[in-house]
Amino acid sequence: MISAPRGTRDILPAESWKWAYIVKTASETMKDFGFSEIHLPIFEHTELFSRGVGETTDIVEKEMYTFNDRGGRSITLRPEATAGVMRCALENNLCVQGASAKLWNWGPMFRHERPQKGRYRQFYQIDAEYLGVPGAMADVEVISLSLELFRRLGLKNLEAVINSVGCEKCRPLYRKKLVEYFSAHKDELCETCLDRLGRNPLRILDCKKESCSHVADGAPDIYDSLCDECREHFAEVRAGLERLGFSYRLSKRLVRGLDYYTKTAYEILSGDLGAQNAVAGGGRYDNLSSAIGGGKVPGVGFACGVDRVMIVMEEQGCSFGVAPEITAYAVALDDASRPAVQVLTYDLRKAGIPAECDASGRSFKAQMKSAGVCRFACIIGSEELSAGTVSVKDMKAGTQENIPVSSAAEYIKARL
RNA sequence: GUGAGUGUAGCGCAAUUGGUUAGAGCUUCGGAUUGUGGUUCCGGCGGUUGAGGGUUCAAGUCCCUUCACUCACCCCA
Numbered sequence: 471m472i473s474a475p476r477g478t479r480d481i482l483p484a485e486s487w488k489w490a491y492i493v494k495t496a497s498e499t500m501k502d503f504g505f506s507e508i509h510l511p512i513f514e515h516t517e518l519f520s521r522g523v524g525e526t527t528d529i530v531e532k533e534m535y536t537f538n539d540r541g542g543r544s545i546t547l548r549p550e551a552t553a554g555v556m557r558c559a560l561e562n563n564l565c566v567q568g569a570s571a572k573l574w575n576w577g578p579m580f581r582h583e584r585p586q587k588g589r590y591r592q593f594y595q596i597d598a599e600y601l602g603v604p605g606a607m608a609d610v611e612v613i614s615l616s617l618e619l620f621r622r623l624g625l626k627n628l629e630a631v632i633n634s635v636g637c638e639k640c641r642p643l644y645r646k647k648l649v650e651y652f653s654a655h656k657d658e659l660c661e662t663c664l665d666r667l668g669r670n671p672l673r674i675l676d677c678k679k680e681s682c683s684h685v686a687d688g689a690p691d692i693y694d695s696l697c698d699e700c701r702e703h704f705a706e707v708r709a710g711l712e713r714l715g716f717s718y719r720l721s722k723r724l725v726r727g728l729d730y731y732t733k734t735a736y737e738i739l740s741g742d743l744g745a746q747n748a749v750a751g752g753g754r755y756d757n758l759s760s761a762i763g764g765g766k767v768p769g770v771g772f773a774c775g776v777d778r779v780m781i782v783m784e785e786q787g788c789s790f791g792v793a794p795e796i797t798a799y800a801v802a803l804d805d806a807s808r809p810a811v812q813v814l815t816y817d818l819r820k821a822g823i824p825a826e827c828d829a830s831g832r833s834f835k836a837q838m839k840s841a842g843v844c845r846f847a848c849i850i851g852s853e854e855l856s857a858g859t860v861s862v863k864d865m866k867a868g869t870q871e872n873i874p875v876s877s878a879a880e881y882i883k884a885r886l
Numbered sequence: 887g888u889g890a891g892u893g894u895a896g897c898g899c900a901a902u903u904g905g906u907u908a909g910a911g912c913u914u915c916g917g918a919u920u921g922u923g924g925u926u927c928c929g930g931c932g933g934u935u936g937a938g939g940g941u942u943c944a945a946g947u948c949c950c951u952u953c954a955c956u957c958a959c960c961c962c963a
Contacts (some may be wrong), residue, residue, distance in 0.1 A: 497939075514902030529960050532887080550963085579963080585889075586957060595963055662960075676961095726962090737963095748963060803921055836922075842923040851921060865923070 477591025570602030587744035599771035606706030670705025803851030
């Protein structure tokens with residue numbers, strides 16, 4: 471037997487309608503916030519991610535599904551959505567001459583990591599990006615959108631964490647300060663962090679090892695290094711969130727693992743997940759467009775992990791709306807009635823009534839049993855067949871009426 | 887990539903210190919005087935105990951290898 475590859479899974483009927491509910495809720499929320507849906511390729515040129523996400527990131531260094539296609543081009547299954555959205559906007563001139571774009575999409579992402587709770591090799595993200603607007607109001611639009619989505623889904627006990635990671639002007643200075651500081655504490659850092667010291671010192675702040683964390687406590691404060699523009703932007707984002715009534719936690723330690731982030735970085739955490747506790751993450755990325763070879767297009771966005779949202783919603787007993795169900799089950803009393811039963815079933819379906827019938831020749835009793843989970847059983851036997859009628863039984867009330875088969879749909883609709 | 891834990895029927899489980907033919911429950915299918923479901927009762931289907939090797943008179947049980955799953959590290963959605 472061939473099984474699904476590690477880190478992938480099938481979303482079966484028992485679950486798929488819940489996924490549809492999440493996506494539908496997201497779609498409505500996006501619409502209310504003025505975001506338009508787009509569909510993007512699931513694979514892109516490898517270069518898009520190596521340049522956009524950053525050569526030294528974990529994603530690019532060891533997590534991408536990369537292969538050469540038959541034309542010898544290096545192709546990568548998208549590990550995240552933002553780079554692709556930016557590529558799309560640049561390629562289609564969505565943000566020229568001062569225009570902005572609010573775009574959302576959802577679908578599978580791929581990262582070759584060891585699977586664990588809330589982490590899969592093929593996982594699903596709902597992604598929103600606001601492109602072309604450099605000001606803090608755009609950041610607030612995006613963050614409030616993500617929080618509103620979770621409010622509508624009914625998620626409880628979430629924590630929003632926010633930080634500013636500076637821009638190309640002030641981050642190099644801060645980086646230099648960090649390197650100086652951590653170099654003086656080399657003996658207290660773990661091996662990984664020693665490596666990070668040369669490559670990406672900001673990430674040391676994010677290390678969960680106690681010794682590193684302890685050293686990081688005394689590290690220079692990024693807020694002291696922010697340039698005036700970044701400082702002001704950060705203050706405006708915070709003020710904007712507060713005006714909308716959101717509470718959040720400031721964290722100087724929040725450093726996203728992707729290189730393209732500038733200024734705002736944020737995550738939304740849930741205590742009802744495992745170690746992978748982020749249900750959404752995002753921020754501003756004003757350098758991404760030039761990193762992938764386009765003109766200057768600022769942007770801010772977030773990605774939400776659908777798999778993780780699902781875990782939290784199940785954990786918290788959230789509602790997924792109404793499960794799909796069959797309203798009417800047409801039952802054949804004998805073999806001679808089976809064709810008429812299929813005709814009736816089709817007529818009900820044409821009228822918009824979810825209807826079902828047995829196609830495998832099961833007994834009358836077995837058909838009635840299946841009808842038991844439906845609201846109506848529509849029974850046809852020899853008597854009904856010759857009279858052109860159907861016996862419609864209300865399975866909840868236990869009552870039954872013999873009516874012309876031509877009026878069955880109308881009869882059922884009137885009683886729903 | 888590293889570590890730990892777990893693999894018995896479609897599902898969740900049981901099987902004395904290694905000891906007959908691996909068992910019930912749920913699901914599913916069928917039946918209970920031949921045109922009426924849910925409750926109840928009866929019955930059927932269903933397993934190479936993840937796979938391979940070893941120890942033993944004897945392995946679901948012990949050992950090794952391998953695979954898968956789960957959780958954690960790392961990192962992130």
